[in-house]
Amino acid sequence: MGKFKNHILVCLGTGCRASQSEEIIRNFKTALEENDLENDVQIVGTGCFGFCEKGPVIKMVPDNTFYVLVNPEDANEIVLEHIVKGRKVERLLYVDPETKKHVSDSKHMGFYKKQIRIALRNCGFINPENIDEYIARDGYAALGSVISEMTPQEAINVVKDSELRGRGGGGFPTGLKWELTKKSNSDQKYVVCNADEGDPGAFMDRSILEGDPHSVLEAMAICGYCIGANVGVIYIRAEYPLAIQRLKIAIQQARDYGLLGNEILGSKFNFDIEIRYGAGAFVCGEETALIHSMEGLRGEPTVKPPFPAVSGYKGKPTNVNNVETFANIPPIFLKGSSWFKTIGNEKSKGTKVFALAGKVNNVGLIEVPMGTTLREVIFDIGGGIKDGKKFKAVQTGGPSGGCLTEKHLDTPIDYDNLIASGSMMGSGGMVVLDEDDCMVDVARFYLDFTVEESCGKCAPCRIGNKRMNEMLEKITMGKGEEDDIIRLKNLANVIKDTSLCGLGQTSPNPVLSTMDNFMHEYVAHVHDKKCPAKQCKALMQYSIDPNKCVGCTLCSRVCPVDAISGERKEPHKINAALCIKCGACMEKCKFGAISLS
Amino acid sequence: MTEIKLSECNVEKIKELCKKFNNDSGELINVLHGAQEVFGYLPAEVQELIAEELKVSVAHVYGVVSFYSFFSMLPKGKFPISICMGTACYVRGAEKVVDEFKQMLNIKVGDTTPDGKFSLSCLRCVGACGLAPVVTIGDKVYGRVSASEVKKIIAEY
Numbered sequence: 180m181g182k183f184k185n186h187i188l189v190c191l192g193t194g195c196r197a198s199q200s201e202e203i204i205r206n207f208k209t210a211l212e213e214n215d216l217e218n219d220v221q222i223v224g225t226g227c228f229g230f231c232e233k234g235p236v237i238k239m240v241p242d243n244t245f246y247v248l249v250n251p252e253d254a255n256e257i258v259l260e261h262i263v264k265g266r267k268v269e270r271l272l273y274v275d276p277e278t279k280k281h282v283s284d285s286k287h288m289g290f291y292k293k294q295i296r297i298a299l300r301n302c303g304f305i306n307p308e309n310i311d312e313y314i315a316r317d318g319y320a321a322l323g324s325v326i327s328e329m330t331p332q333e334a335i336n337v338v339k340d341s342e343l344r345g346r347g348g349g350g351f352p353t354g355l356k357w358e359l360t361k362k363s364n365s366d367q368k369y370v371v372c373n374a375d376e377g378d379p380g381a382f383m384d385r386s387i388l389e390g391d392p393h394s395v396l397e398a399m400a401i402c403g404y405c406i407g408a409n410v411g412v413i414y415i416r417a418e419y420p421l422a423i424q425r426l427k428i429a430i431q432q433a434r435d436y437g438l439l440g441n442e443i444l445g446s447k448f449n450f451d452i453e454i455r456y457g458a459g460a461f462v463c464g465e466e467t468a469l470i471h472s473m474e475g476l477r478g479e480p481t482v483k484p485p486f487p488a489v490s491g492y493k494g495k496p497t498n499v500n501n502v503e504t505f506a507n508i509p510p511i512f513l514k515g516s517s518w519f520k521t522i523g524n525e526k527s528k529g530t531k532v533f534a535l536a537g538k539v540n541n542v543g544l545i546e547v548p549m550g551t552t553l554r555e556v557i558f559d560i561g562g563g564i565k566d567g568k569k570f571k572a573v574q575t576g577g578p579s580g581g582c583l584t585e586k587h588l589d590t591p592i593d594y595d596n597l598i599a600s601g602s603m604m605g606s607g608g609m610v611v612l613d614e615d616d617c618m619v620d621v622a623r624f625y626l627d628f629t630v631e632e633s634c635g636k637c638a639p640c641r642i643g644n645k646r647m648n649e650m651l652e653k654i655t656m657g658k659g660e661e662d663d664i665i666r667l668k669n670l671a672n673v674i675k676d677t678s679l680c681g682l683g684q685t686s687p688n689p690v691l692s693t694m695d696n697f698m699h700e701y702v703a704h705v706h707d708k709k710c711p712a713k714q715c716k717a718l719m720q721y722s723i724d725p726n727k728c729v730g731c732t733l734c735s736r737v738c739p740v741d742a743i744s745g746e747r748k749e750p751h752k753i754n755a756a757l758c759i760k761c762g763a764c765m766e767k768c769k770f771g772a773i774s775l776s
Numbered sequence: 777m778t779e780i781k782l783s784e785c786n787v788e789k790i791k792e793l794c795k796k797f798n799n800d801s802g803e804l805i806n807v808l809h810g811a812q813e814v815f816g817y818l819p820a821e822v823q824e825l826i827a828e829e830l831k832v833s834v835a836h837v838y839g840v841v842s843f844y845s846f847f848s849m850l851p852k853g854k855f856p857i858s859i860c861m862g863t864a865c866y867v868r869g870a871e872k873v874v875d876e877f878k879q880m881l882n883i884k885v886g887d888t889t890p891d892g893k894f895s896l897s898c899l900r901c902v903g904a905c906g907l908a909p910v911v912t913i914g915d916k917v918y919g920r921v922s923a924s925e926v927k928k929i930i931a932e933y
Binding site: 379419460537624625 | 868879910
């Protein structure tokens with residue numbers, strides 16, 4: 180990092196940028212110039228630090244002070260206090276929720292303590308738009324040693340030996356996939372990076388591409404060398420403009436340095452990378468659908484075999500891996516497969532990145548060893564449930580996954596355990612739900628998503644999910660019949676067994692897993708016409724307690740549909756037929772006279 | 777083919793765009809991205825012209841346009857409002873925010889106000905889950921939005 184005495188690392192991830200971190204950088208620049216410090220202190224805009232809940236976050240190097248919830252106006256004070264006078268700005272330090280003490284070094288924060296960062300190793304440390312910073316952290320050293328010291332098969336053996344499995348959700352052994360593609364004879368092969376992160380609530384791939392794009396480029400080149408491909412394609416969502424921009428910069432820099440292009444590092448190996456844009460279709464995360472989309476077609480999946488390793492993009496052998504999988508490759512070569520295997524548990528090696536979100540105190544991007552328990556993730560790293568509420572469930576694996584409950588909290592997280600518990604790893608979305616969330620409504624929410632995203636090619640997924648969604652809607656509207664629960668379960672199993680691709684086969688998971696763990700909520704909706712979590716509007720009723728109501732008229736004035744009537748200083752009444760259940764009256768009432776049942 | 781109502785200069789723009797991708801039908805999605813950037817949406821005339829240039833059927837182009845949620849056949853408002861309905865935003869109350877926008881603007885999701893000022897859409901996860909619920913208007917991102925703030929946000933425009 181040059182000859183500067185101090186560095187200020189400012190997070191420029193999407194979350195922090197939305198909270199004005201670019202303005203923070205501008206203010207730092209002004210403050211440094213005003214104090215003649217611009218030659219002593221360097222400001223570095225980095226990728227995501229992970230701790231999005233407390234964003235914008237900044238880190239002072241070399242003393243590793245970590246400031247949270249920084250405002251643009253704070254820049255001047257940080258320069259004057261921290262840099263000029265050497266005093267920490269106490270009010271911007273993280274406060275440990277348990278000890279109530281200030282913590283200045285991120286190493287000692289609950290959020291970071293249990294994390295091991297492999298895929299995210301450079302996110303938040305380097306400027307992603309400067310290839311030199313990546314190289315300074317051993318970037319492209321793995322590519323160099325693979326090309327100059329190993330045969331393709333030897334390199335594949337390293338990946339196989341590491342037991343790395345696909346991080347996109349399927350968990351297929353990466354080394355084996357590479358070997359299969361290598362064995363396919365063809366004049367032309369392709370390496371594809373799947374960056375079509377469509378799972379709502381998961382943003383790890385985007386954070387890696389925004390924070391450390393070169394690690395993906397390097398890994399793709401290594402893969403190209405191993406399988407005998409000289410073209411790489413990154414398929415990325417058009418909704419990720421920042422990641423696209425940083426990828427473009429990174430590709431150009433790598434070409435300028437001779438790390439992409441012809442005769443890489445003086446060898447006979449040629450490899451270049453192009454970018455293709457997705458256009459918003461969840462099903463394109465499926466390999467065959469993704470390949471069709473790359474060819475300019477509707478992103479509909481086809482039956483496997485033939486696998487892409489045999490016939491993929493333009494009918495040629497194609498190796499598709501996801502962003503996070505690729506980001507693990509360079510460290511495996513640098514530190515060795517035996518090092519990688521020391522992390523994780525028996526069947527799942529290494530780490531997994533999760534996007535921790537929902538009703539948890541520390542929302543953010545985390546990376547933990549495989550085999551960490553849900554309890555450690557949600558309570559130690561996540562800091563427990565927001566507002567002191569009670570934990571109810573955690574949804575993993577997005578629309579293809581399921582809900583895990585209290586009884587699963589001590590299950591070690593790995594591919595096989597999650598499937599055995601009725602969910603799946605998926606791409607790593609982890610949404611925490613509390614006592615206020617209705618599980619039937621959550622299932623309906625995911626079905627809404629699936630219905631919208633079903634490509635329509637096969638009937639079980641196209642029609643079956645629509646019917647399931649209608650049944651769930653009926654139940655949440657309080658119109659469910661006794662048979663609906665059985666019908667729903669039967670239909671879910673049929674869709675699971677008969678759909679063409681992964682999207683359809685997993686789409687009933689949110690329904691089946693909530694039925695397994697929260698059948699009583701389904702029964703309450705259907706049988707008692709009650710929503711235990713008080714979320715389903717149609718099943719709720721607002722009423723005014725005449726003993727508490729003083730007749731202030733405030734509620735009748737805020738009611739948008741004039742459903743509340745009553746004389747001044749007399750108890751008021753809600754007309755249930757008119758009430759739209761917006762809750763405005765309850766919010767305004769100062770006497771706690773309005774209740775929900 | 778029906779008569780094209782596009783102006784000469786727009787016709788030229790599309791032809792150039794197709795040419796940039798060698799009139800290759802495999803580049804259809806890239807061409808559509810480019811065309812949507814120019815026009816803001818993809819009206820039927822534009823799709824017809826692209827089909828002719830790339831030598832594929834209009835049905836093929838329409839099939840692709842209607843498959844992907846990013847492509848729109850309706851013009852967006854001057855200030856396009858998007859509300860994130862990803863899971864994290866949903867459980868933190870995004871639906872109430874959507875309801876409030878619908879009521880305030882008196883339009884449905886997917887529609888544009890009669891004066892063309894605002895359009896309303898829902899999207900799936902912008903990846904700023906730490907700020908849930910999230911609303912974007914143009915390039916500006918609003919975080920931790922509550923239903924009661926909606927009025928104030930609309931008033932900014």
